[in-house]
Amino acid sequence: MLIAVALHFLAALAAPLLAPRLGRWIFPLLAVVPAGTAVWALAQSTAARSVAPPSERLEWVPSLSLALAFRLDPLAWLMTLVIGVVGALVLLYCTGYFSDDDEGLGRFAACLTAFAGAMVGLVTADDVLLLYIFWEITTVLSYLLIGHTSRLKASRVAASQALVVTTFGGLAMLVGLVMLAEHVGSYRLSVIVAEPPAATTTVAVAVGLVLVGAMSKSALVPFQFWLPGAMAAPTPVSAFLHAAAMVKAGIYLMARMAPGFSDLAVWRWMLVVGGGATMLLGAWRALRQTDLKLLLAHGTVSQLGFLALLLGIGNGDAALAGVALIVAHALFKSSLFLSVGVIDHATGTRDVRLLSGLRRSMPWTYWSCVLALASMAGLPPLYGFVAKEAAIGALQHGGPAPGDAVSTAALVVVVLGSALTFAYSARFLLVGLGDHAPGIPGKKAATVPTPVTRQPVWAVAVPAVLAAAGLVLAPLATRLEPWLAAAGGPWPKTPEPAHLLFVPHPGIPLLLTGVVIVLGVLLVVARRPVAVAQRSMPELVSSERGYRWAMRMLERSANETTGFIQRGSLELNLALIFSMVVLLPGAALVTGVTWPAEVRVFDSAAQLAVALIVGGAAIAAARSRRRLRGVFLVGVTGYGVAMLFLLHGAPDLALTQVLVETVSIAVFVLVLRRLPVKFRDFSTRLDRRLRWALGIAVGLVMFLLALTAAAVRQAPPASGILADRAKSYGGGENIVNVILVDIRAWDTMGELSVVLVAATGVASLVFLRSERASTSWERIRNARGRRRSHAAASSDGRRWIPDAGSLPWGGRSLMLEVATRVIFHAIIVWSLYLLLAGHNHPGGGFAAGLVAGLALLLRYLAGGRAELGAALPVVPGWLLGTGLFLSAGTGLLSMLVGGHVLQTWVFDLHLGPLGDLHLVTSTAFDVGVYLVVVGLLLDIFSSLGSALDRDIHHEDQPADRSARLLDAEYADHEEASR
Structure with missing residues (x-):
């Protein structure tokens, strides 16, 4: 595992060096690394399901409990496989997407390859601090990838927005993980999940902080706004980061911790409520988008909410459905994003009002979209249908207590959200790819197809392969179930467990699927009234507006604080610094410290003599009106300290102090050539007295701190x-x-x-x-x-x-x-x-x-x-x-x-x-x-x-x-x- 991660980063380091010579053909070469990782993961499929899955551990900083610990259990195996397969195909797609003379090709290739390696490290990390490191690496690399086209303001703003939101969540997650690790007594993630602490307020707060980080990474309400903005990134970034990798990091963390903490109330409420709201909000907004990429972005937000809702239910059936949906979503959403990239390159637009006749002019892309959209809408015989049926069945059976109200409410949300998903999938197909007059969606006019240019085979073939994978995996659902169930985690057995079925049994799940299709068809037929209703509905609450307001307030407060403190006055700056030195440590001295029982003022007469010289020189330096005299007097204090070191038997420190003081005096003299001979003192007598008082207070506080520091030592000195x-x-x-x-x-x-x-x-x-x-x-x-x-x-x-x-x-x-x-x-x-x-x-x-x-x-x-x-x-x-x-x-x-x-x-x-x-x-x-x-x-x-x-x-x-x-x-x- 460590080798797999290292190979990704080594390939990323080599990419900028090879790209000028190889051009866009650097991408097939880089694709070998994630493809090899996927092949290696397949070879480990049996070992990953064993009682003792493969693990590696290399001590890094033992004093901080930080180790390079990796573990390939079933969930890590599945995520590694998804990252490797989709990552390799996206890199192959880049060969047809970019041209040899595109700007920053080597940088983009390096960042995308390194991101794949960071994701492999994230999903296999078994140390919470190591997981956080990879988490933040993905944050930084996503910032670089989203802002790849840095000349565009939209790219820069979107990259900064994603960075701020996910970094905030990452810090919250770090605090929560450290709290859990300290509570359990181990920083190994597998131990924390296998031996969760008792439910206390502290544990609930820690889990809530972890979920805040996961929700911010996976763009759940109220953090969902950064994902649509990130569509300013190139299409390969959207396909990999926002369909199969980055946004799945939060979902992965939820799936990883669900077996140990799903019984907490904070877990169920945050994920079920947050996931349900995200599913409905994302799907509702997707219905009104005219940009195909934005439609998919809001659809991704909706699907991520669906996944979070399933993982918040808290039983093995929902976890199985969630894991199956992770695979299905990675396939159909990455295929759709890549297809939109092909359409954009071929037609020059992603606006559904300007697209027409693509079924005849781009048949391979059209049918790839048909398969992927059918899987996203949950229609048979696609793998998305299998996962959605399992989800409805799991919600029907309920959470930890069958038939509980939370599961029932979640089932209603899933049915409504799935109907909206069907509707925006149909909008993508009928309005975006169908035959209509450009600018007038819905009006048949097959005689005005949108002009297209021929696209490279790589760009067309990769989305087709991903879409076809959903068709191939569906009949294999029953055979794949043991691996996916193991990836879902160890859950107690239920009396009537749900299964992944290619041919569903008659029952409530199949009936609800029919209800979803009927509601979806009604929304498609009534799309004009729905559009009017959407335009007329005011947006009362907007998390994006809240984010922008918070950033404006932060910037304003920073400017005001800086304007108050940093006025260009060295006197004010020093006064503020020294005041804090007096107030904060001084408060600690006043509130209560352990005073030493015996104080030795000096050990010898020589020490006393040197101390008097140092003190006298310091006072004389403070009173000096001439700059050069003041510098020399300060030098005397430094040489006096060197003498004290020598009297204490530390010749090395004394030598260094003498040399530093000599260099300092020389530098002062060089600078003084450009300054007046005397200090300019326009201060009043009161100002001078305040300065003396502050200086004496600083000296006194530091003296008392040095005096009491040894008395409060709790560990033996090193x-x-x-x-x-x-x-x-x-x-x-x-x-x-x-x-x-x-x-x-x-x-x-x-x-x-x-x-x-x-x-x-x-x-x-x-x-x-x-x-x-x-x-x-x-x-x-x-x-x-x-x-x-x-x-x-x-x-x-x-x-x-x-x-x-x-x-x-x-x-x-x-x-x-x-x-x-x-x-x-x-x-x-x-x-x-x-x-x-x-x-x-x-x-x-x-x-x-x-x-x-x-x-x-x-x-x-x-x-x-x-x-x-x-x-x-x-x-x-x-x-x-x-x-x-x-x-x-x-x-x-x-x-x-x-x-x-x-x-x-x-x-x-x-x-x-x-x-x-x-x-x-x-x-x-x-x-x-x-x-x-x-x-x-x-x-x-x-x-x-x-x-x-x-x-x-x-x-x-x-x-x-x-x-x-x-x-x-x-x-x-x-x-x-x-």
């Missing part, structure tokens, strides 16, 4: 085992480094991603104008060329800091240039030492990268912006991307060789006379960290250093003159205030 784990598990003696590259490597991976975002943000803030990549490469080539030319011009071929000569004489420092020539290489060697020695000694990739970055800063300060490019003539993005790729690749490689993601492998090699080599694979991860940090610092120095130098050089007035003008303005303001 630090006690880290020393041993660092050696045995990570192969190193530096606990800090092993934590970063091994024990908490996932956190480091996330932080590397944040570093990339930060680098992008810094560059975008500084480079206000758009700079093409070619310009960046040109600067790099120029820097390399200058380096070669300087080397050639030098008598001995070696010259250091050659670009310093381009600086104005007043901006050069000969002492700094000479010192840089002497120590630059030593700093680089030290950074490499820290990188390689960090696993056992102070250092590591982060600290080493900071040291290398400071070396680059030294070259920049000594030689200017040109020297920075000459020191490391590469684009920072290359370093950032290569580092992240190397770190991620290390984790992937460890998984491919049979270990866990980011697992460390230790190799002790004896090299004879050369000695022993202790090799740890996490070193490669650390090298990635090193490259990312160097790339970040190079990007910062290029943006805040050389880029600002270039801007200053091109400005009419120097930056220091601007700063002097601002200082003069500030002085004038102070003088006026006095």
Whole structure:
């Protein structure tokens, strides 16, 4: 099962690469994957019905109870078969539907194939968290598929609407599934259904949340409005997602959980009432549609309501009928959607008012539609008739208590809904495909057929195969019943069980079928009065209008909230943040915490001295009127913290803190060149007092939190085992480094991603104008060329800091240039030492990268912006991307060789006379960290250093003159205030 899912995603990854060469013929190649999945499912048919069905389990994140657990029981087997068969045929249909020059062909093929794989994973997943992951993958892929024609606003709006609705339902479902899993004590879906918890309010709420997710995915009332809007998608998407796959995900979840939870009142009421309302509403709206695709969309909504109603009844007969209807609906509805796509391509329209004479001009498509429509209307000898007869029989027998009122009401709804289904099926056939004058439905005029163009064989044959399948399966209904009954789930035996019968027995179900046909014929005959009645009936309640109103209110409230908070004032932003820091943790401190019995203020006089220095520097920084002085005072606090780390015996942390503080001061100084010397303070005395009060409150709250945090610990600290784990598990003696590259490597991976975002943000803030990549490469080539030319011009071929000569004489420092020539290489060697020695000694990739970055800063300060490019003539993005790729690749490689993601492998090699080599694979991860940090610092120095130098050089007035003008303005303001 895992292999089947993986093959779909691998094929999806290959599709964009192959599509430019193969064109539309990429689709038959991709169809091999779902077809192979269907063949594999057929081969597992006997095993799936066994007492112990095939299952696979691969632990993924044990601490989160997350595992790659799959189980091919009868229901999963049936859904996999449907997904594989319909998915393969739809991909074959795409060969005739698309042309080689269609836009985004590779992207569409990839998304459709990946969607099939996600559906296979969803129906076979036996872990609730894994099920949710596949659930959301289908949501994202459906968004991409519905919005495939992104140039059209209708496609974008429909895709966004489907995404919002199904994501909302998915979150509700996740909460419900987690509540059930925690209540049962297992995250395995099969265990939750087999051993359901006792009916309590909590369980009822959890089941209700799960059903909200299922109903939103399957477009049941009140979420039904997104499905008709999704008809903006290409026809293959409608045929697969909205007939056989995506909308069936919710139905599948209902069928999966019905044996364990159908006895709950919330289950029956939500599904029977919601399903019945959806069935009637969808069928009623389908009657008034003039677009064939919209007619089928509303019909799909109606059929999904029918399925939900059956699964809400709560007995084995209804479940059997529901499973049979799932198969029938997948066949006839996908055939009809694909046929509409053929008609649209051949005639250029789907409007029934413009179609005529298709029985003669498109006979294969016409008769495919006839078979599929007959099955949808529940007419013999089609499989849809078999499923509908079983449904009526199941409702006649009742739910858990035969003859109960809920089942009786559901039976009435099904009869009325089936009559409406017959009527809109007849409307599709008689008005959409019949002979009438275009624009005047109902008037015979065989002499004006709609012009058609010849369609490819693939496009015509696939709908015919799907429609014919309903004709073939009907006589096999009795033989297929054991498999479908097993897929329906384990239910108690009933005295008079319903069966799937090709030739029905005389009785109430057959009589009600006759009533359905009579009512349907009456609706067809009276279609004009019905149309008038529909137009005259006001739509009092519209969930779509409610959705749009909710989105408008959400957008308005977001704008108002953002407008109130984000006013462009850093002071206001910081005040709000710090106020929350005081209020929320402060409330926890006031309401009651466990205070430590003994508090040690300091351990030594050195600690007290450093603490006093840090506190004094912080107060002085807050009172400083000059920016540069404030930066240096803040730096003193950072160096003081490093000293505290050192006094506590943490040299690795102290080294990193010193390096970070040094880089921070350098960046501050680079930025301060563009700012006035002094702070501009227009605040009143009251404002200053409030700021001091807020600052003191924040410090006090954080101090008290740190003081009480250890007292409320409920689990033993992990630090006690880290020393041993660092050696045995990570192969190193530096606990800090092993934590970063091994024990908490996932956190480091996330932080590397944040570093990339930060680098992008810094560059975008500084480079206000758009700079093409070619310009960046040109600067790099120029820097390399200058380096070669300087080397050639030098008598001995070696010259250091050659670009310093381009600086104005007043901006050069000969002492700094000479010192840089002497120590630059030593700093680089030290950074490499820290990188390689960090696993056992102070250092590591982060600290080493900071040291290398400071070396680059030294070259920049000594030689200017040109020297920075000459020191490391590469684009920072290359370093950032290569580092992240190397770190991620290390984790992937460890998984491919049979270990866990980011697992460390230790190799002790004896090299004879050369000695022993202790090799740890996490070193490669650390090298990635090193490259990312160097790339970040190079990007910062290029943006805040050389880029600002270039801007200053091109400005009419120097930056220091601007700063002097601002200082003069500030002085004038102070003088006026006095």
